[in-house]
């Protein structure tokens with residue numbers, strides 16, 4: 001069993017008070033630690049700052065204020081090659097620099113920068129993804145290009161993988177292969193992954209933790225399984241007063257005489273109180289992760305989940 005995120009021996013990336021001014025939305029101040037050995041899903045609405053955060057983490061852009069550390073060190077003069085070589089990045093938008101290169105030429109170019117480049121792994125990934133060989137990157141479909149980028153990011157066995165909406169444009173077959181390959185990375189290399197995604201199923205299947213970013217601020221961090229366990233929709237026989245007494249109620253409706261429906265973020269405690277009060281529990285249902293995230297954005301979070309509230313920082 002893995003150690004808790006809070007007692008992690010090593011943080012691959014740390015941000016302290018990182019701030020970046022943007023024309024429409026300031027990003028930060030951001031405080032975040034990325035511990036070794038976990039998959040952290042970075043979740044937030046369009047324009048909330050996910051790509052900006054990843055670009056800061058790869059020094060494609062520089063912060064206006066605050067400090068970033070990689071593997072325990074800060075590099076204000078630029079990330080040295082030996083640090084870059086440990087980080088794989090699949091950005092949302094690909095650089096045009098390699099557009100004129102074929103798959104093979106781009107791979108040769110990248111292998112020069114990555115001493116641990118594993119050509120056999122790269123070829124195997126191209127085969128699995130059915131990436132067309134001999135094709136210029138500019139002539140590929142969006143999905144094909146993304147498959148190439150994923151194969152190239154995984155080929156050097158990175159310690160840290162930053163994935164910005166990696167499955168965008170994938171068909172269901174490619175998506176399944178990507179999940180399998182990422183799982184193999186976790187198992188074989190112990191890779192740490194930061195995954196920006198809007199795909200709930202991706203979070204459910206891969207993530208250990210969820211970091212929620214909203215309007216440029218980090219709202220909080222939650223262990224995915226405990227977050228999902230905390231929320232339930234419950235139907236029971238009782239009065240509206242009984243429903244009001246339950247802990248963590250975010251929504252309540254009376255669905256007929258004496259039939260109460262509540263959505264609670266303290267499901268275990270609510271279930272216990274219903275039993276202790278001698279009320280009849282009729283049915284419980286798990287909430288969908290996207291509903292839970294909507295409640296979180298609105299400030300409804302179970303006790304024990306770190307939440308900074310709008311406009312505040314997060315440590």
Ligand SMILES: Nc1ncnc2c1ncn2[C@@H]1O[C@H](COP(=O)(O)OP(=O)(O)OP(=O)(O)O)[C@@H](O)[C@H]1O
Pocket residue numbers: 022023024025044045046047048049050051052053092
């Ligand atoms: N190159 C840029 N120059 C100025 N502002 C930018 C730039 N890129 C993004 N922004 C702004 O920064 C904010 C955060 O954008 P960002 O791309 O980081 O969001 P995101 O969470 O990745 O969104 P999405 O889910 O749509 O990909 C937005 O208000 C956006 O308009």
